[in-house]
Structure formats: structure tokens, C-alpha cells
Amino acid sequence: MLLKTEALTKNFGGLTALNKVTFEIKEGEIVAIIGPNGAGKSTFFNLISGFYPSCSGRISFMGKDMTGTPTHEFACSGIGRTFQTTNLFTDSTVLDNLIIGYRSKTKMGMLDAIFNTKRARRDEGASREKAGEILEFIGLTEVKNQPVGNISQEAAKRLAIGLALVTEPRLLLLxxxxxxxxxxxxxxxxxxxxxxxxxxxxxxLIEHKVQMVMNLADRIMVLNYGTKIAEGTPKDISNNDRVIEAYLGGAEHA
Incomplete structure (x- = not known):
């Protein structure tokens, strides 16, 4: 089991945003989390990536208890993620965004950069090599020298995924x-x-485009008002009366 949550709960004041959610992600899967707005999907992501501390429950990743672990340790452990709002350096080039993203994996410090030490040169070379590899993987080589502010929204989406991939995650949260x-x-x-x-x-991934999810995911978890109301294959979910009532009947099927 790659990641497991047990009775994961998050309260904001008197509001329960996530209520005792137990879920597992197996290595090699594509799993999706769906549900109406305010269902707790992003809260769940923020908990399993360390951006929020849980109020109760447990998170384990690769067999290690991550409950209460600082945010940076989630990333160092192999969990990468994107956000609903794409946060990129819009004045920098596509390539430079990826180079900056990979530097979190290097050991170069400020003095190395100032004095252009051997370690700085080595880490700079590794950053450029990795950035080039990811550029090709996400299909943005042709725009690598363009400022991010000039590229399309779809290309920016790819770049955001590239920024998460450059950290070499085992689990990618989209x-x-x-x-x-x-x-x-x-x-x-x-x-x-x-x-x-x-x-x-x-x-x-969290996604509102239901048809995309149904074609892509191996398994789906459905949240509603912070509670897991269903889990299963796309076929199971599409035939679940409780899910249809809560979400699928009024969802975007683009």
C-alpha cells in the first residue's frame, strides 16, 4: 500500500470539513476523488500532502506514519502535487521554472551560488538536465524559452504538472x-x-469533469459534506444511487 488514511478528520472551528475518511492508494494506480463543491476534496489533498494538520486520524505513506509531519517532509518523502490555482513564475521562462523547481532537490547554498563553487556548477548542470528531461516528457520543449506569461492555459497546466514531476515523486496529487x-x-x-x-x-486526482474521470481512473472515492459516501470502480460509481443523487446527476460531463 502506497498511501493509507484512517479515520482522517479535519475541523475548522465548528465546521467538519472532513469526517473520518479512510482510504487507500495502491502503487501504480490512477485514483480519483470526486464530489460536489465543498465536499472536502481539497481538504483531503491538503491533509495528505501536509499542508494542513489533521484533527484526528492517521496518514501513512510507504509504511511510514506521516501524521503531524511538517509539510516539507511530505515532499521529501515522495509526494508531489499541483493546486487548483496554477502558481508559476510568469516572468521567467518555461525552462527556468523547471530549473527553479528542481533546485529544491540540490544541496547548493547561497555561498555556492555567489562564488560559483564546484558544487554550484554540478547542481546547476543537474538542474538543467532534469528540466530538459521533464520538458520533453510534458511536451513543452518548443516553448521552453518563452516567458510563462505568454503560453496558453493548457501549456501552463502541463508546466504545473512538470513542476511537481521535477521533484521526482512516487505519488502525484493533481x-x-x-x-x-x-x-x-x-x-x-x-x-x-x-x-x-x-x-x-x-x-x-481531484476532477469535476466526470467523463474524463470515468475513462481514466482505476478507482474513485466520492465525498459529500466531508464524508466518504462511495468507493469503487468507475462502473460501480456510475451505478451508485447515492452518488447519482449527491453529484453525478448535476455534474459537468464534459
Whole structure:
């Protein structure tokens, strides 16, 4: 088991955003989390990536108890993620964004950079090599020298995924990766997610585009008002009356 949560709970004041959610992610899967707005999906992501501390329950990753662990240790352990709002350095080039992203994996310090030490040169070379590898993987080589502010929204989505991939995660969390892009771009992004899985990286995504999820995911968890109301294969979920009532009947099927 790659990641497991047990009775994971998060309260904000008197509001229970997530209520005793138990869930498992197996290595090599693509799993999806769906549900209406306010269901607790992003809260769940924030808990399993260390951005929020849980109020109760347990998180384990690769057999290690991560409950209460600082945020940076989640990333160092092999959990990468994107966010609903794409946070990129818009004045820097596509390539430079990835180089900056990889530097978190290097040991170069400020003095190394100032004095251009051997370690600085070695780490700079490694950063450029890794950035080039990820650029090719996500299909953005042709725009590598363009400022991020000049590229399309779909390319920015790919770059955000690239920034998560450059940290070499075992588990990649994608928060609404297809939001704001059209049907054809959504299909291409789904192909990239499949490619990521084929590269040996497990993927968990939050997504409102139900048809994309049904075509892509091995398993789906459905949240509603912070509670898990269903879990199963896409076929199980699409035939679940409770899910249809809570979500699928009014969801976007693009």
C-alpha cells in the first residue's frame, strides 16, 4: 500500500470539513476523488500532502506514519502535487521554472551560488538536465524559452504538472488539472496522466469533469459534506444511487 488514511478528520472551528475518511492508494494506480463543491476534496489533498494538520486520524505513506509531519517532509518523502490555482513564475521562462523547481532537490547554498563553487556548477548542470528531461516528457520543449506569461492555459497546466514531476515523486496529487481547458485539451491532458502512470508514478486526482474521470481512473472515492459516501470502480460509481443523487446527476460531463 502506497498511501493509507484512517479515520482522517479535519475541523475548522465548528465546521467538519472532513469526517473520518479512510482510504487507500495502491502503487501504480490512477485514483480519483470526486464530489460536489465543498465536499472536502481539497481538504483531503491538503491533509495528505501536509499542508494542513489533521484533527484526528492517521496518514501513512510507504509504511511510514506521516501524521503531524511538517509539510516539507511530505515532499521529501515522495509526494508531489499541483493546486487548483496554477502558481508559476510568469516572468521567467518555461525552462527556468523547471530549473527553479528542481533546485529544491540540490544541496547548493547561497555561498555556492555567489562564488560559483564546484558544487554550484554540478547542481546547476543537474538542474538543467532534469528540466530538459521533464520538458520533453510534458511536451513543452518548443516553448521552453518563452516567458510563462505568454503560453496558453493548457501549456501552463502541463508546466504545473512538470513542476511537481521535477521533484521526482512516487505519488502525484493533481488538483483539478483539467479546469478551464477545452474538450480536446482535456483528452491530451488525460493522455499525459496515463503517460505519468506508465512512467511508474502513482496518480491521485481531484476532477469535476466526470467523463474524463470515468475513462481514466482505476478507482474513485466520492465525498459529500466531508464524508466518504462511495468507493469503487468507475462502473460501480456510475451505478451508485447515492452518488447519482449527491453529484453525478448535476455534474459537468464534459
Amino acid at each position: 488538483d483539478e488539472p483539467a479546469a478551464g481547458i477545452n474538450h480536446g485539451e482535456t483528452s491530451e491532458l488525460a493522455n499525459l496522466i496515463q503517460k505519468i502512470r506508465q512512467a511508474g508514478i502513482t496518480v491521485c
